[in-house]
Amino acid sequence: MMKKVFGRPRSMKGNIFHYCAGCGHSIAHRLIAEVIDELDIRGITIGVPPAGCAVLAYNYFDVDMIEAQHGRGPAMATGIKRVLPDRVVFSYQGDGDLAAIGIAESFHAANRGENITVIFMNNGVYGMTGGQMAPTSILGQKTTTSPTGRQNILDGYPIKVCEVFSLLPGTAYIERCTVNSPASILKTRKAIRKAFQYQIDGRGFSLIEILSPCPTNWKMTPIDSCRWIDEVMSKQFPLGVIKDVPAEVSDERKKGDKHHDG
Amino acid sequence: MMRPGIAGHQKHTWKFIVQETEDLKGHIIIDRELCKECHLCIHACKKGLIIPSQEYNSRGYRPVCFKEERGECTGCALCAITCPDIAIEVYRE
Numbered sequence: 001m002m003k004k005v006f007g008r009p010r011s012m013k014g015n016i017f018h019y020c021a022g023c024g025h026s027i028a029h030r031l032i033a034e035v036i037d038e039l040d041i042r043g044i045t046i047g048v049p050p051a052g053c054a055v056l057a058y059n060y061f062d063v064d065m066i067e068a069q070h071g072r073g074p075a076m077a078t079g080i081k082r083v084l085p086d087r088v089v090f091s092y093q094g095d096g097d098l099a100a101i102g103i104a105e106s107f108h109a110a111n112r113g114e115n116i117t118v119i120f121m122n123n124g125v126y127g128m129t130g131g132q133m134a135p136t137s138i139l140g141q142k143t144t145t146s147p148t149g150r151q152n153i154l155d156g157y158p159i160k161v162c163e164v165f166s167l168l169p170g171t172a173y174i175e176r177c178t179v180n181s182p183a184s185i186l187k188t189r190k191a192i193r194k195a196f197q198y199q200i201d202g203r204g205f206s207l208i209e210i211l212s213p214c215p216t217n218w219k220m221t222p223i224d225s226c227r228w229i230d231e232v233m234s235k236q237f238p239l240g241v242i243k244d245v246p247a248e249v250s251d252e253r254k255k256g257d258k259h260h261d262g
Numbered sequence: 263m264m265r266p267g268i269a270g271h272q273k274h275t276w277k278f279i280v281q282e283t284e285d286l287k288g289h290i291i292i293d294r295e296l297c298k299e300c301h302l303c304i305h306a307c308k309k310g311l312i313i314p315s316q317e318y319n320s321r322g323y324r325p326v327c328f329k330e331e332r333g334e335c336t337g338c339a340l341c342a343i344t345c346p347d348i349a350i351e352v353y354r355e
Contacts, residue, residue: 002289006342006352017347021323022300026346182306182340215300222300 009033011042013062022222024212025054027179028121031189032090033061035196045088046080048073050102052094053127071102074109077116088199090117095136096126099159103135106165113170113204117195120161120207123214124233131217135159138236143217158236162209166243172204174243178211178234180226203246211237288337288354290328296349297325303341303350309334312341325349 008014011033017026036042042063049057051070058065068076073091081089098106098120106118125143126132133143133150138158140149150158162176173195177188188210195206211233213225220228292312297319304312304326311334315327328335337354 002353002355004351005337005354006339006350008348008351012348016296016321019346021298021346022302023346026348027344030346030348182343185343222302223305226302226305 009037011036011045011062013060015059017060018056019053020214020216022213022215022225023053024123024179024210024214025121026060027185028092028119028188028210028212029054029057029060031179031185031192032092032119034189035193036063038193039196039200041088041196041200044086045090046084048077048080048089048091050091050093050097051128052097054092054094054121055128057092071097071100072105073097073102074114074116074118075105077118078109078112078114081114081116085115088117088196090119090196090199092119093121094127095120095122095124095134095161096129099135099161103159107168110165110205110207111168111170113172115199115202115204116206117192117199118205118207119192120209121212122161122209122237123212123217124158125214125217127214127217131214136161136237138233160237162207162237162242165207170205171207171243172245173198173206173241174209175207175241176209176211176237176239178229178239180211180213180229184239198246201246209237211239287333288335288352289330290335290337290341290353291351292326292328293349293351294319294325295321296347297323298347298349299323299325300346301326302344302346306340306344308338308340311335 019026045063047065048068073093077089077091122136124137126134132145136158137150142149162174165171166174175191177191178184191208195208198206211229215222215225218225311330312326313329319325337352339352342350342352
């Protein structure tokens with residue numbers, strides 16, 4: 001007898017994604033929905049979609065969603081979490097939303113150590129408006145507003161959001177992952193699950209940055225854009241856990257216990 | 263939610279499953295209407311069981327199809343994990 005081992009998560013509606021072929025947004029949506037199913041928090045989860053490509057995320061998640069103003073996701077999530085502290089609140093943001101217009105709100109929400117989860121999709125361009133240069137475009141990247149490639153003299157350097165946020169004492173868990181291969185997708189899912197678990201345990205602010213392919217605006221095939229993340233983008237934005245305070249604390253506690261025993 | 267073309271397609275595939283169940287270890291069903299021909303699943307399948315097709319669906323894409331003759335599919339779900347549009351369902355014994 002055949003058993004179904006993979007299908008649409010229950011926390012996901014049946015709508016067809018409006019994203020382009022090979023887009024990383026829809027993979028991230030699915031991973032979040034799978035984690036919500038796995039932790040069984042569908043009834044108590046509130047999501048905050050951004051402005052940008054993922055502005056219609058409320059069409060896909062079968063959980064409560066409140067649309068935020070451009071870049072104000074973490075500020076809104078702060079309000080929701082403070083009024084309803086028993087809910088699981090996540091904000092889903094792109095790089096134009098978090099790293100450009102909403103950097104102040106996101107930065108200060110992280111600094112206050114709000115007990116929320118932020119999913120940050122980094123594809124290095126403004127996807128929805130036609131592929132303009134974003135703060136996270138890497139040096140030399142050609143976009144519609146940097147046709148000869150991004151230059152540091154003219155446009156500055158790409159912002160490494162994870163590294164910047166990891167300096168704030170309020171943040172608990174920060175990891176950068178990608179969704180360009182089955183292995184990295186499973187790793188990303190683990191990271192999202194951990195972030196949600198930390199929020200449920202009340203550990204504080206968690207940020208998951210996901211390097212996401214944007215084949216349309218990078219002007220590549222989906223397979224080439226996955227390769228480009230591996231070969232170029234992840235060199236500029238190194239993958240891995242950047243900060244994990246709860247794990248460090250428990251490690252120290254274990255060491256302390258051993259010392260005490262000895 | 264019903265979309266035109268999906269119900270008929272699934273019925274056909276189910277018939278196929280019933281006939282071949284004894285031989286297969288795993289099986290996938292590709293939803294023709296959801297596929298956007300990004301071809302990431304073709305890249306992900308280690309056995310090359312997913313191939314591009316020339317037929318169009320109602321949204322103007324040419325969905326990939328699953329071609330298996332010797333029961334090679336193990337139901338590893340790598341294709342479904344990579345698929346951005348959740349167009350692939352995986353069944354395993």
